[in-house]
Amino acid sequence: MAGIVDPxxxxxxxxQWLLWAWLSGLTLLAAVLAETGQLSQHWLAPLVLxxxxxxxxxxxxxxxxxxxxxxxLRASVHGWLLxxxxxxxxxxx
Amino acid sequence: MPADSLxxxxxxxxxxxxxxxxxxxxxxxxxxxxxVFFLVYGYHxxxxxxxFSHGQQQLHLLLPTLNTLLLLAGSxxxxxxxxxxxxxxxRSGRRWLMSTMLAxxxxxxxxxxxxxxxxxxxxxxxxxxxxxxxxxxxxxHFLHVVLGMVIVAAVWWQARDGRYAGAAIDGVETAAAYWHxxxxxxxxxxxxxxxxx
Numbered sequence: 001m002a003g004i005v006d007p008x009x010x011x012x013x014x015x016q017w018l019l020w021a022w023l024s025g026l027t028l029l030a031a032v033l034a035e036t037g038q039l040s041q042h043w044l045a046p047l048v049l050x051x052x053x054x055x056x057x058x059x060x061x062x063x064x065x066x067x068x069x070x071x072x073l074r075a076s077v078h079g080w081l082l083x084x085x086x087x088x089x090x091x092x093x
Numbered sequence: 094m095p096a097d098s099l100x101x102x103x104x105x106x107x108x109x110x111x112x113x114x115x116x117x118x119x120x121x122x123x124x125x126x127x128x129v130f131f132l133v134y135g136y137h138x139x140x141x142x143x144x145f146s147h148g149q150q151q152l153h154l155l156l157p158t159l160n161t162l163l164l165l166a167g168s169x170x171x172x173x174x175x176x177x178x179x180x181x182x183x184r185s186g187r188r189w190l191m192s193t194m195l196a197x198x199x200x201x202x203x204x205x206x207x208x209x210x211x212x213x214x215x216x217x218x219x220x221x222x223x224x225x226x227x228x229x230x231x232x233x234h235f236l237h238v239v240l241g242m243v244i245v246a247a248v249w250w251q252a253r254d255g256r257y258a259g260a261a262i263d264g265v266e267t268a269a270a271y272w273h274x275x276x277x278x279x280x281x282x283x284x285x286x287x288x289x290x
Contacts, residue, residue: 007176007179010179011172013173016169016176019169019172020165020166024162024165024166027161027283030284030288031154031288033288034288034289034290035154044288044289044290048289049284052280052285059277059280062172063168063169063273064273064274064277065175065266066111068108068111069108069109069110070109070110073117076121077121080125080128084131084132087132088131088132088134088281088285090135090139091134091135091139092142
């Protein structure tokens with residue numbers, strides 16, 4: 001029935017906490033690496049854009065719930081993320 | 094390892110669009126607009142990396158990092174709200190929606206402080222290519238957070254009246270989808286403008 005959400009399609013409480021901790025951890029790690037200047041831009045930009053792709057992947061799959069969505073919708077949003085992070089990576093030289 | 098593992102749980106065959114299809118068309122259009130914005134930024138950065146790097150060095154990371162954590166917390170809260178309403182736990186669902194709004198409100202306050210500091214320092218759209226992109230992108234995103242809060246507030250108000258009690262929860266899913274889009278765009282923006290320097 002349309003609009004009735006199966007609770008099993010949503011992350012369980014423990015998974016919610018783990019996902020939040022994972023996303024927050026990657027955010028803090030990226031900020032620390034940029035602030036301390038331990039990495040040159042040659043390494044920093046690909047790394048943090050990789051983090052952004054990874055975080056975006058988790059948001060799309062688990063938060064947006066597109067893993068349960070029609071393939072066209074899932075592919076559209078993943079395609080956007082891959083295109084944006086990929087092309088932006090090329091802009092750092 | 095719990096059955097509901099982080100990434101590898103079985104996906105049921107009956108696929109459905111989470112929330113309203115019209116909202117997803119709007120979300121895809123919004124992503125396209127931000128995508129073009131990001132790609133134009135990338136082109137200009139590729140042409141003049143020294144100018145952009147100099148501008149980025151003047152940005153402090155504390156406020157935008159806190160803002161990223163706030164948006165992620167808001168997203169986590171609205172995921173919890175969707176699950177609560179799916180389980181017909183109305184009070185819990187409303188509290189999680191309120192948590193999302195608080196996180197969004199915190200984001201707006203910190204972003205206003207950050208932007209206020211830039212304006213006080215005399216930075217405007219005319220201060221150079223980097224600052225033009227910085228102000229345009231962050232203010233444009235700011236407005237999307239405001240819209241996201243309005244949508245979540247409307248759903249919270251409907252939930253107070255029992256709109257989602259034992260019924261379809263399309264409205265909650267739709268609001269969650271929009272909020273996650275705002276979060277997704279910020280994740281890329283945070284990396285691009287603030288961190289990748």
